[in-house]
Amino acid sequence: MHHLHTVFNTVNDSPRSTLHLILACTAFVLVVSFCVAMYLGRGRKAVITLNTGHKVNPFLMALLPATLVFAIYAKIDIMDINVYQHDKALLNSNSSEVKVVEGNVKNYYAEARDGHGNEEFTVQDTLFHYSHFEDGRSGYHATYWYGGVIRQNLYVRITYYYDGDRNAILKLETE
Numbered sequence: 001m002h003h004l005h006t007v008f009n010t011v012n013d014s015p016r017s018t019l020h021l022i023l024a025c026t027a028f029v030l031v032v033s034f035c036v037a038m039y040l041g042r043g044r045k046a047v048i049t050l051n052t053g054h055k056v057n058p059f060l061m062a063l064l065p066a067t068l069v070f071a072i073y074a075k076i077d078i079m080d081i082n083v084y085q086h087d088k089a090l091l092n093s094n095s096s097e098v099k100v101v102e103g104n105v106k107n108y109y110a111e112a113r114d115g116h117g118n119e120e121f122t123v124q125d126t127l128f129h130y131s132h133f134e135d136g137r138s139g140y141h142a143t144y145w146y147g148g149v150i151r152q153n154l155y156v157r158i159t160y161y162y163d164g165d166r167n168a169i170l171k172l173e174t175e
Contacts, residue, residue: 002155004173008140010087021077028070035059035066087138090161091170097161098170101126108152111143119143121150123158128167139168149174 038046039059047055090098103124111119111131120129130141132148139160142148149172150156159171 002175004155004157004175006171007149007174008142008169008172010091010139010170021074021081024070024073024077028066031066032063035062083138087168087170091159095161098159099126099161100157100159102157103155105150105152105154105156108150111145113145119148119150121152123156126158126160126167128158128160128169130166130169137168138163139170140172 036059039057043057043059046058048058048061049055101123105121105123108121109119111117118129118131120127122128130139130143132141132143132146134141144150155175157173158169160167160169162168
């Protein structure tokens with residue numbers, strides 16, 4: 001009889017709260033408001049000359065990078081929240097998609113120290129692979145070099161589902 005404890009549970013691995021997204025939206029609105037106010041006010045006559053010789057208003061020029069940074073941040077934040085909600089619902093359901101495998105880790109290969117490639121292993125002929133750099137994707141992805149616990153011959157119980165190209169670990173229990 002193996003005494004297992006939970007190392008990872010997607011339910012406990014929630015992303016940043018929606019408060020972060022609200023704060024990012026507020027900051028974006030403030031930056032845009034400041035740029036527009038300056039352009040319409042004293043900054044209307046402000047001009048900088050680019051390397052190409054074109055003259056532009058710096059407050060209008062600031063809008064494009066601010067918008068791009070905000071859009072990227074918001075997309076990543078929203079994606080993390082959506083993945084978390086999906087995984088939490090799946091783990092708490094009785095879906096036939098969710099499977100459990102238990103046994104010793106075999107065929108273990110650590111991710112390269114520089115983070116290229118995948119960490120992979122099998123448990124009872126079920127293949128698992130992931131990379132430390134899989135933020136925004138479902139499941140456990142802590143590799144050996146980044147504090148992961150998976151090792152050759154470690155006894156584990158894994159709750160997982162097939163995520164299109166890999167088995168995503170929703171819950172990991174080890175000795």
